[in-house]
Amino acid sequence: MEGSRSGDALRAAQMYYLQDLTMNAIARELRTSRSTVSRLLAMARETGLVQIQVNNPSERAPALEQHIRRRFGVEAHVVPVADSVSDSDVLDRVAIQAARTIGPLVDSNAIIGVAWGSTLSAVSHHLTRKQTHDSTIVQLNGAGNTQTTGITYASEILRRFGQAYGARVEQFPVPAFFDHAGTKTAMWEERSVRRILDLQRRMTMAIFGVGSVGSVGSGIPSHVYSGGYLDREDLEALENDAVVGDVATMFFRADGTHRDVLLNGRSTGPDLDELRRVGRRICVVSGESKIHGLRGALAAGLATDLILDEGSARRLVHT
Amino acid sequence: MEGSRSGDALRAAQMYYLQDLTMNAIARELRTSRSTVSRLLAMARETGLVQIQVNNPSERAPALEQHIRRRFGVEAHVVPVADSVSDSDVLDRVAIQAARTIGPLVDSNAIIGVAWGSTLSAVSHHLTRKQTHDSTIVQLNGAGNTQTTGITYASEILRRFGQAYGARVEQFPVPAFFDHAGTKTAMWEERSVRRILDLQRRMTMAIFGVGSVGSVGSGIPSHVYSGGYLDREDLEALENDAVVGDVATMFFRADGTHRDVLLNGRSTGPDLDELRRVGRRICVVSGESKIHGLRGALAAGLATDLILDEGSARRLVHT
């Protein structure tokens, strides 16, 4: 009767996915062209009208996932990827699957902390829409940096999350690192900052990647280590502190400790003890260079859910 | 690593549905042919590895469904079907969509009562598999009839349900109608029968169609009225009692009453008061001839969920 766009999309989706009609048949019933139906269906998928879930019966879940769960105490989602695939393709595919895995976990009234970085950026491009009420996306750590595109970069990521889930977005308008720990202390008393910190304390979900210092010189260093956020001195300090990686610019060692890492006093990321209080903490990892950082993050118990590519999963287990 | 059939199916499903790879790409990664991948995916869908759901945002759910919910107090699932489609195609499409709508509602530890008839038969052909623990399918009303294929017919339906959900199947080994009400009373004391009745009392879900006597002579009468279950005398008795339809061979009038319908004393279907105690009662209806029976069933409050074709939904509302 009515021909509203999303009404048609719903009808088309039902006919296609629930009745197994072909697009041609649907086009005839809706009195339009097949290509329009194709587009309606695409829209239905993107807007979350249609949800496709792949659930692995946990009994015989892939050995890798079970193994990781037992050994590290996190729910693992291994993204199947053949070894031959290039690193940037791996990232893409992990990101797509991560986005679709996260979707169903997002509730109404959620407060979702989101970090920034190349991994999260990739994820943010593939989020599937899902309508929620009264949800908030909050930035986990500052990003205004001294050099380049940091701000738009981080805010783009947040904006995409906000749009996908129909949520308010709260940016954290501070640099990634302060130059002086004292400035941080001062800023932390500011009302504008306290509002964000308060939101962070009430997070119901956090989503982040990991940075990894890698075996020195070998790996591709993650953003923080190469992006001009830190100068030579800082990097030396990290080495002295035996840091292996970071989550939202909070650094930790291989054994998971982070308390007396010097740089953390100037970082704007959430204290890791506080992060650990969040109910659902999703860590997305792609690529072999991240493995050391990931180990540290797991030792620190930062994640409840881990989404990673098959290669990394293997390496994580086999040693 | 391993190449187990269902393991590959899971990998393929993840790559296809979560990573948007083409079957060709997947075939290369799994070192097999594209056609095999196509078949793996088909299997993943059939076995419930992949679940696709279409959710209509209840705010702006199609007006028809809202209207039906308000007026009749049941959750309506209207199956979109153009008017031009033939009756048997409508049945097919309602059946497919019904099967996929029921799927997600089935839990472990469920006791599911299932009726028989052409509608349920059609539904049973399209069930998507779903693994559950400790569930039971129980036959709602007897089917052994005096003439023909009744037994295999009903038991086939039950078998399909049982297989789809990995559930035990409990048949009800009695005829649809007794010739003498006394025999029923006697049988109802038998232990074998009481076991079934006990299960029925503990049902968590019931699935049934409706029979409809239609405007005399016009509609296609449903099985019960044409299948040789009832003789001329019985049919006259029904007419005298102003019966408009039945659910699981229990008859009722347009106003929903059923107490003193003579034939019910000899029917093996569940008493309607008892049926109404079941938590989830799903009624599947297709085709215009059912409309009178459906009205009665709704008046009697027999269903909590109603799955029906668009044409019937319109007719139900517009008058």
Next chain:
DNA sequence: ACCTCTTCTGCACGTTTGTGCAATCCGGTT
């Protein structure tokens, strides 16, 4: 009314997907 800018539509084409069929593989039996 006219123009402009945007959104939507159907076509045409290349790509992707389903499936009948013959060949092959595999497990069990004689």
Next chain:
DNA sequence: AACCGGATTGCACAAACGTGCAGAAGAGGT
């Protein structure tokens, strides 16, 4: 070892599908 029946594979072809493009249809503005 030879045989057999059923399951599984890849091929080849037809059907179904996605998408760039050019034109149509709307929405606004002057």
